Amino acid sequence: MKPVKFVVLGAAALASIGVFLDWIAVTGDVPALIRDAMPKSGMENGGPIFLFFLAMPLLAAGIGAAKRFGRGLSVLAIIGSALASLLALVKWADIESAGDELAKLGGGGSVGVAPGYWLVFFGATIALFASFVTLIKPEPKLQPAYPAR
Numbered sequence: 001m002k003p004v005k006f007v008v009l010g011a012a013a014l015a016s017i018g019v020f021l022d023w024i025a026v027t028g029d030v031p032a033l034i035r036d037a038m039p040k041s042g043m044e045n046g047g048p049i050f051l052f053f054l055a056m057p058l059l060a061a062g063i064g065a066a067k068r069f070g071r072g073l074s075v076l077a078i079i080g081s082a083l084a085s086l087l088a089l090v091k092w093a094d095i096e097s098a099g100d101e102l103a104k105l106g107g108g109g110s111v112g113v114a115p116g117y118w119l120v121f122f123g124a125t126i127a128l129f130a131s132f133v134t135l136i137k138p139e140p141k142l143q144p145a146y147p148a149r
Contacts, residue, residue, distance in 0.1 A: 005065055024112075025111070054084050056079060
C-alpha cells in the first residue's frame with residue numbers, strides 16, 4: 001500500500017474545500033459599489049468547473065485507496081489536477097488584472113489573492129505531482145491468496 005495515493009486524496013480534498021472559500025481579498029478604501037460587484041468566493045469564480053476537475057483525482061484516489069492505484073487511475077488524476085492547476089493560474093491572472101484596474105481608478109484600495117485561492121492552487125498542484133509519482137511507480141498488482149489450478 002503506497003501512501004502517495006493518500007497524498008493525492010488529501011490534496012484534492014483540500015483543493016475542493018478551497019473552492020468554497022474566498023479567493024479575492026479587497027482591502028483599503030474601495031467604494032462599496034466596486035467591492036460588492038467583485039466575485040470574491042471560489043463558487044463565483046468558476047467553482048463548479050474546478051469541482052468537476054478536482055473530482056477526477058478525488059475519484060481516482062478514492063478507488064485507489066479502496067483497491068489499487070494503478071497507471072490508469074494515475075492518468076485520470078493527472079488530467080483533472082493539471083486542468084485545475086492551469087485554470088487556477090488563469091484565475092490568478094484575472095485577480096492580478098482586477099488589482100491593476102483598481103489601481104488605475106485611484107484610491108487607497110487594493111485587490112489581492114485570498115487564502116481560499118491558494119488552497120485550491122497548491123492542493124491541485126500537489127495532487128498533480130503526487131499523481132506523476134504514482135504514474136512512474138504504480139502499486140504492484142495484488143497476488144491471489146490461493147493460486148489458480
